[in-house]
Amino acid sequence: MLISKYSAPDFDPYGDNRAEEPNRLWPAPVAGGPVTASVSLPGSKSLTARELVLSALADGSSLLRAPLHSRDTANMVEALRALGVSIVEKPGESEFGADFLITPAEELLGSTTIECGQAGTVMRFVPPLAGLALGPTMFDADDSARGRPMGAIIAALRALGVDVNDDGRGALPFTVHGTGTVEGGAIGIDASSSSQFVSALLLSASRFEEGIDLTHSGERLPSLPHIEMTIAALAARDVTVESPEIGRWVVRPGAIAARDVDIEPDLSNAAPFLAAAVVTGGSVTITGWPESTTQVGADLADLLPLFGATVTKDGDRLTVTGPERIRPITIDLSTGGELVPAIAAIAAFADGTSEITGIGHIRHHETDRLAALAAELNGLGGAVTELEDGLRIEPKPLTGGVWRSYEDHRMATAGAIVGLVVPGVEIENIATTAKTLPQFPQLWTRMLGEGTAA
Numbered sequence: 514m515l516i517s518k519y520s521a522p523d524f525d526p527y528g529d530n531r532a533e534e535p536n537r538l539w540p541a542p543v544a545g546g547p548v549t550a551s552v553s554l555p556g557s558k559s560l561t562a563r564e565l566v567l568s569a570l571a572d573g574s575s576l577l578r579a580p581l582h583s584r585d586t587a588n589m590v591e592a593l594r595a596l597g598v599s600i601v602e603k604p605g606e607s608e609f610g611a612d613f614l615i616t617p618a619e620e621l622l623g624s625t626t627i628e629c630g631q632a633g634t635v636m637r638f639v640p641p642l643a644g645l646a647l648g649p650t651m652f653d654a655d656d657s658a659r660g661r662p663m664g665a666i667i668a669a670l671r672a673l674g675v676d677v678n679d680d681g682r683g684a685l686p687f688t689v690h691g692t693g694t695v696e697g698g699a700i701g702i703d704a705s706s707s708s709q710f711v712s713a714l715l716l717s718a719s720r721f722e723e724g725i726d727l728t729h730s731g732e733r734l735p736s737l738p739h740i741e742m743t744i745a746a747l748a749a750r751d752v753t754v755e756s757p758e759i760g761r762w763v764v765r766p767g768a769i770a771a772r773d774v775d776i777e778p779d780l781s782n783a784a785p786f787l788a789a790a791v792v793t794g795g796s797v798t799i800t801g802w803p804e805s806t807t808q809v810g811a812d813l814a815d816l817l818p819l820f821g822a823t824v825t826k827d828g829d830r831l832t833v834t835g836p837e838r839i840r841p842i843t844i845d846l847s848t849g850g851e852l853v854p855a856i857a858a859i860a861a862f863a864d865g866t867s868e869i870t871g872i873g874h875i876r877h878h879e880t881d882r883l884a885a886l887a888a889e890l891n892g893l894g895g896a897v898t899e900l901e902d903g904l905r906i907e908p909k910p911l912t913g914g915v916w917r918s919y920e921d922h923r924m925a926t927a928g929a930i931v932g933l934v935v936p937g938v939e940i941e942n943i944a945t946t947a948k949t950l951p952q953f954p955q956l957w958t959r960m961l962g963e964g965t966a967a
């Protein structure tokens with residue numbers, strides 16, 4: 514059974530066929546007791562994005578099995594098609610949508626406009642391909658994403674010999690004037706606001722005339738596992754990334770091998786479902802958990818026990834069982850910034866004060882997530898303090914109210930976690946979860962329907 518596709522969701526989260534009404538508030542379902550459920554999730558956003566880009570640059574056709582179909586990946590597919598890449602949907606085995614057969618263009622062509630929507634992966638990973646395309650490519654995004662940092666990519670492309678027109682703000686919109694080739698060579702960037710700058714350049718680098726010798730100079734480098742994921746995806750396609758020292762990566766010119774790939778389920782999107790087990794003292798299983806993976810979501814298996822949860826693995830089924838009392842945590846989460854909204858939502862129910870640090874860069878995600886998490890938890894009666902690079906979360910009794918989502922999928926799902934145990938939470942724009950998980954309301958409702966042991 515096909516559950517739903519990004520373009521045609523067939524589930525009405527409100528149950529009254531008025532889901533399309535703007536500014537609708539979604540009454541977050543309350544768990545009647547410990548949640549007990551088994552959940553299957555669609556493919557990883559980060560793996561799908563990388564494999565789409567690498568397939569577009571490869572030396573033949575590639576098949577992606579069980580890719581993610583969401584707003585971010587739809588933006589990526591359309592961006593690559595606009596540059597001349599053929600992406601055809603083929604029926605596959607996944608209940609969440611078709612496979613992708615990707616055939617690279619003979620020659621990438623610009624003279625087009627690319628809508629990045631809200632996707633960091635599209636706005637960072639595609640501009641280097643536009644440098645390899647012949648003709649100008651204009652990049653733009655949702656208003657809410659126009660402020661996301663892009664200066665490092667613009668500067669890097671210029672240093673690599675590509676002409677870029679922007680308005681000097683280091684943000685979208687801008688135009689990349691591709692000439693069909695990129696010189697490449699040794700450059701420096703400051704990737705302290707996003708690891709995606711490094712991944713973006715590494716993904717295309719072997720197609721540059723001189724490859725790349727990339728050095729990061731900045732006080733920190735967040736989301737290292739995502740850079741490791743990029744390096745592993747390249748290695749699987751015969752592109753070696755040498756790292757002669759920390760913060761430096763060298764890629765030599767050469768072909769990117771075509772490859773058929775199975776996309777793993779999105780383990781970061783497992784976070785709210787596993788959090789449901791933690792905050793209700795229930796037990797939630799995620800199916801298809803990979804044996805080994807480069808996804809940072811796998812760290813949940815180590816993070817959730819810090820709250821007192823128990824994690825067990827049976828084949829490809831990972832189960833989290835919530836504790837009787839949730840312990841507070843003190844943690845540097847610089848490697849897994851995208852897990853913070855779910856982790857902060859759990860921490861709000863701990864029996865002591867938690868501190869999450871090393872996450873200043875998440876102020877540049879879909880919204881300023883430090884400010885947004887503090888504002889929404891405090892709006893329900895919480896006591897959250899924004900730190901320069903993190904959050905201090907003191908537990909307080911919370912009451913119902915509106916939870917704003919800031920057009921941020923992970924803010925919306927964090928509100929749903931809170932709403933499980935706080936009656937009367939209403940989430941603004943639950944449809945924003947379509948960025949990476951269009952089926953969220955449906956899977957969430959189904960999870961609760963499956964069993965709450967009162």
Ligand SMILES: O=C(O)C1=C[C@@H](OP(=O)(O)O)[C@@H](O)[C@H](O)C1
Pocket residue numbers: 558559560562633634706707708709712735736739850851874
């Ligand atoms: O490369 C990727 O797929 C991602 C890298 C990370 O970005 P940042 O380094 O900007 O946090 C992560 O938060 C984002 O959700 C996905």
Ligand SMILES: C=C(OP(=O)(O)O)C(=O)O
Pocket residue numbers: 631632633634851878879923949
């Ligand atoms: C930061 C995120 O997304 P993006 O890929 O748009 O940066 C995220 O999904 O949490």
